[in-house]
Amino acid sequence: MRALTWSDDRVGKIETMGEAAADQPPDHGGLLVVDDEPFLRDAVAASLRFLGFEVTAAETGTEALRLARNGRFDLVVLDVMLPEVDGFEVVRRLRRDGSRVPVIFLTARDTQADKVTGLTLGGDDYLTKPFGLEELAARIRSVLRRTRPGPDSPVLTFADIELDQETYEVRRAGHLIELSPTEFRLLRYLLLNPGRVLTRAQLLAHVWDYDFGGSSTVVATYVAYLRRKLAAHGPDVIHTQRGVGYSLRLPRPGDPAGPDEA
16 A cells, blocks of 8 residues: 655655554545546545545546535545635535535645635645645544544533534524534534633644644634624523633623623
8 A cells, every 4th residue: 555745736756655554444435535636636546445435536626516516425635726616615615505524625835824714614624735645544534533423412412502413403592503514513522521621722633633833813713603603592601711712611600791702
């Protein structure tokens, strides 16, 4: 088995995978791999099929949209720089359609702004070229673990909040609340850790699964989005621990009357 490593945008080389990767159990699930570089696309697709995934490949943003809208995929591996429709716009349109399929962006661009843009649009991870197959496979497994329903009850509850991991519906006091994929994952992680103060680094690792180099802007932004949507139907239950992070708990005497802004 071999891993793909890019030395730059255009030139690739093949390196032998270590024994640790060979010891990994077979994976399962349907993946859509989208890249306009034939060598990269074919090598990644072949390698992921070897690991046990069912892989469909596409080379343009238009083709990716058609396949993602008409098929059922567990995850999309998506290049940003695509002909016709770029990867960011592909995700923007899928999220507008209501699709929550997880997405890992692949790109040669390694700027903070691009990472924030991709993840803010609803991407789940961001991998910069050059990359190795071992790292890509590990990130795919990680995202699938986070986004697939767990083996226990699919419904998580706290006070009057209910989150259904199978239908992706969130209700508060009986009211259906529309959440983006990122807001849904953020609420899910808070519901799995009620009363516990979660640091911004923990939220980045478990909700976005990406290290922003210490930046917490995206976390604060999404906490504010989620807080406002939940507070529309009841008291604020997301508490800000100044300088530390956030916790899901019922209001206490002395808490601010309105939403406790990030």
